Amino acid sequence: MTKDRKWRNRNTMAKNTFFNRELSWIEFNNRVLYEACRSELPLLERIQFLSIVTSNFNEFFQVRVASIKRAQKTDPHKKDISGYTPTQLLKQISIRAHEVVNKKNECLEKEIFPLLEKEGFTYIRPDQFSAEQKNFCQRQFAQNYLPLLTPLRTDTSFFPLINNLLYHAAFLLKPMQDINPVNKEFFVKEGKAAIAVVQIPTGVSRLIWLPGNEKNKQFTLLDDLILEFGTALFPGFEVKESMLFNVIRDADFAVDEDAGSNFIEAMEEVLVKRQSSFAVRLNCNNSSSELKKFIMQNLNLGQDDVYECDNLIDPGVLLEIGKSEETSRLKFESWEHFASKSLPEEEPYWDVLKQHDVLLHVPYESYNPVVKFISDAADDPDVISIKMTLYRTGSDSPIINALKKAAQNGKQVTVLVELKARFDEERNIVWANELEKAGAIVIQGIVNLKVHAKVLMIIRKEDTSIKRYVHLSTGNYNPKTARLYSDMSLFTSNQLIANDVTTFFNIVTGYSALQPMKILSMAPVNLKTNILAMIQREIRFSSPENPGMIIAKMNSLTHEEVINALYDASRAGVKVLLNIRGICMLIPGVKGMSENIQVISIVDRYLEHERIFYFKNSGQSEIYLSSADWMDRNLDRRIELMFPVLEPDIFAEIKETLDTYINSNMNAHQLRSDGQWIARKPITSQEPKRAQEILYRKYKKIAEKKSAPKIQFKIRRRG
Numbered sequence: 001m002t003k004d005r006k007w008r009n010r011n012t013m014a015k016n017t018f019f020n021r022e023l024s025w026i027e028f029n030n031r032v033l034y035e036a037c038r039s040e041l042p043l044l045e046r047i048q049f050l051s052i053v054t055s056n057f058n059e060f061f062q063v064r065v066a067s068i069k070r071a072q073k074t075d076p077h078k079k080d081i082s083g084y085t086p087t088q089l090l091k092q093i094s095i096r097a098h099e100v101v102n103k104k105n106e107c108l109e110k111e112i113f114p115l116l117e118k119e120g121f122t123y124i125r126p127d128q129f130s131a132e133q134k135n136f137c138q139r140q141f142a143q144n145y146l147p148l149l150t151p152l153r154t155d156t157s158f159f160p161l162i163n164n165l166l167y168h169a170a171f172l173l174k175p176m177q178d179i180n181p182v183n184k185e186f187f188v189k190e191g192k193a194a195i196a197v198v199q200i201p202t203g204v205s206r207l208i209w210l211p212g213n214e215k216n217k218q219f220t221l222l223d224d225l226i227l228e229f230g231t232a233l234f235p236g237f238e239v240k241e242s243m244l245f246n247v248i249r250d251a252d253f254a255v256d257e258d259a260g261s262n263f264i265e266a267m268e269e270v271l272v273k274r275q276s277s278f279a280v281r282l283n284c285n286n287s288s289s290e291l292k293k294f295i296m297q298n299l300n301l302g303q304d305d306v307y308e309c310d311n312l313i314d315p316g317v318l319l320e321i322g323k324s325e326e327t328s329r330l331k332f333e334s335w336e337h338f339a340s341k342s343l344p345e346e347e348p349y350w351d352v353l354k355q356h357d358v359l360l361h362v363p364y365e366s367y368n369p370v371v372k373f374i375s376d377a378a379d380d381p382d383v384i385s386i387k388m389t390l391y392r393t394g395s396d397s398p399i400i401n402a403l404k405k406a407a408q409n410g411k412q413v414t415v416l417v418e419l420k421a422r423f424d425e426e427r428n429i430v431w432a433n434e435l436e437k438a439g440a441i442v443i444q445g446i447v448n449l450k451v452h453a454k455v456l457m458i459i460r461k462e463d464t465s466i467k468r469y470v471h472l473s474t475g476n477y478n479p480k481t482a483r484l485y486s487d488m489s490l491f492t493s494n495q496l497i498a499n500d501v502t503t504f505f506n507i508v509t510g511y512s513a514l515q516p517m518k519i520l521s522m523a524p525v526n527l528k529t530n531i532l533a534m535i536q537r538e539i540r541f542s543s544p545e546n547p548g549m550i551i552a553k554m555n556s557l558t559h560e561e562v563i564n565a566l567y568d569a570s571r572a573g574v575k576v577l578l579n580i581r582g583i584c585m586l587i588p589g590v591k592g593m594s595e596n597i598q599v600i601s602i603v604d605r606y607l608e609h610e611r612i613f614y615f616k617n618s619g620q621s622e623i624y625l626s627s628a629d630w631m632d633r634n635l636d637r638r639i640e641l642m643f644p645v646l647e648p649d650i651f652a653e654i655k656e657t658l659d660t661y662i663n664s665n666m667n668a669h670q671l672r673s674d675g676q677w678i679a680r681k682p683i684t685s686q687e688p689k690r691a692q693e694i695l696y697r698k699y700k701k702i703a704e705k706k707s708a709p710k711i712q713f714k715i716r717r718r719g
């Protein structure tokens with residue numbers, strides 16, 4: 001295993017009472033990278049973690065770094081709550097991001113590729129081609145790839161658009177001696193070499209299998225072929241130098257909220273702008289300093305914005321190796337998604353939900369009940385109406401299909417589709433159009449607020465009245481991510497909850513004055529206020545003999561008011577246990593401020609996504625589930641919901657799950673007051689506790705018990 005000292009943070013030391021948000025985010029990805037560098041993990045899973053780090057950094061630079069660069073121009077002297085000006089913060093981000101990215105590249109080159117070769121998959125670079133392989137690649141390039149390529153010239157008056165995130169090859173060209181290209185003076189200015197740029201095609205696989213030993217499968221990359229045989233693109237020129245690169249651009253655009261009926265057009269304009277916005281980062285291999293300098297100048301990037309490596313390879317491309325059955329040994333043990341322990345597999349859920357609430361915990365339990373819940377409603381002649389919110393739902397969604405079917409069956413279907421869900425805008429626009437064509441009522445979000453709440457209500461005619469069935473969730477209505485993200489959701493017919501959900505939909509779909517809710521909390525109305533009030537309640541009830549306790553699990557913690565309230569709770573003796581997957585701006589373990597606060601983070605095969613909040617409340621404990629993290633955007637600038645867990649058996653199950661997470665000593669890191677995240681390890685006398693594995697074994701045992709044949713005893717009787 002990689003030594004812990006390599007994974008300790010040197011750059012998120014707070015300048016006051018808060019860690020910096022952006023630097024804390026980088027440390028989260030350092031924890032993901034820690035998993036990629038664990039030698040005991042299956043090889044393809046390590047590659048998957050490397051791929052996650054790569055995509056996470058892409059989004060980070062598109063959104064967070066871009067916004068800081070903008071602030072650097074508009075308000076350069078303003079400090080954030082951690083004490084950094086934009087310029088100071090950009091410098092710290094560059095230092096730490098370079099360290100993490102370099103570590104990622106080193107892991108790929110020095111560990112992953114040698115291990116792949118050991119497992120029978122060898123990456124062959126062009127300078128290692130055999131004669132047979134070179135001939136094969138040259139034919140492949142000429143027949144299948146050359147027609148796809150479009151070389152673009154550059155000069156002082158023209159620099160081509162380098163699309164966001166896409167890989168490109170750059171070529172430094174020199175006219176061949178004794179050969180005069182047609183219109184030479186048009187292409188090459190006197191005394192200067194020509195530079196051309198070629199986009200790597202996106203519609204074909206970038207991994208190319210080579211002829212060779214059957215026992216050791218060899219492959220190369222399309223990027224390599226283009227660099228190696230790219231000379232064919234430029235008759236009359238020789239390639240003096242070449243370089244592979246991609247550019248990350250600003251994607252932090254705000255749509256015109258006042259666009260009215262033209263809102264979709266305004267959103268589509270935002271999507272177009274992302275491809276040509278200002279550049280924030282250049283990734284390249286280090287094969288040509290002249291080409292790098294040329295691209296930097298044309299994109300207005302400084303040295304801190306450039307990330308070089310020996311070989312620019314997207315680890316995600318290597319995941320194609322895992323498509324063959326023979327590579328199952330290189331993956332995690334297969335984990336089943338078990339049927340719900342409380343819901344019938346065939347019959348509709350109406351009768352069950354009249355009797356009690358049902359908790360669904362994915363991905364340990366299958367997400368099928370959510371899809372079935374909507375599908376049954378679409379087919380049920382007694383269902384009158386379906387109302388729900390959609391933030392992210394994925395491609396080819398069975399939920400969208402069920403909603404369309406319901407509308408076509410004459411039911412009133414109302415869907416609030418959040419078009420501003422970043423990087424899913426295009427897909428959501430398509431869903432909105434399809435639902436409208438099917439006859440559904442589609443609400444295109446709310447002006448100046450993102451609707452991030454996850455809620456579904458089905459209204460059914462039963463006897464002489466109507467009955468409302470509700471589903472509330474911590475995660476999106478996305479069956480695909482539900483196989484990878486850990487989330488909890490609640491099915492209920494509780495009348496108080498149904499009343500509040502009815503009020504919620506009236507507020508977000510029409511003209512309705514804000515009305516008080518009895519059970520639910522809604523951001524930005526009263527969710528933050530209620531959280532702060534419950535923290536203050538713990539402070540009031542806490543005593544040395546009976547200290548208060550708060551346990552909270554979420555993705556990120558950044559809200560200044562909430563953090564200060566938790567500091568106050570710690571000073572009052574309240575024990576605060578936090579399970580924060582990603583960003584944490586709170587500083588734990590500081591005497592006189594936060595010595596009673598503990599922060600851990602779990603990174604494992606599933607992405608931890610639940611938001612669970614426990615308050616001891618002097619023995620009258622309460623647990624809440626929510627769509628909201630304790631962040632400024634969630635509590636102040638989004639429509640979110642928090643809902644209580646009312647039934648004792650579900651309460652006990654969630655509390656047990658929270659305790660499992662807090663006590664985990666594997667795949668877990670603990671945050672220290674100096675900003676270092678230290679990997680937890682089992683004490684010699686302590687049993688290893690890996691939270692996700694414990695939960696999986698628990699649900700497996702429940703499923704086995706449920707499916708076990710019932711034993712019947714034959715009783716002898718006298719005739």
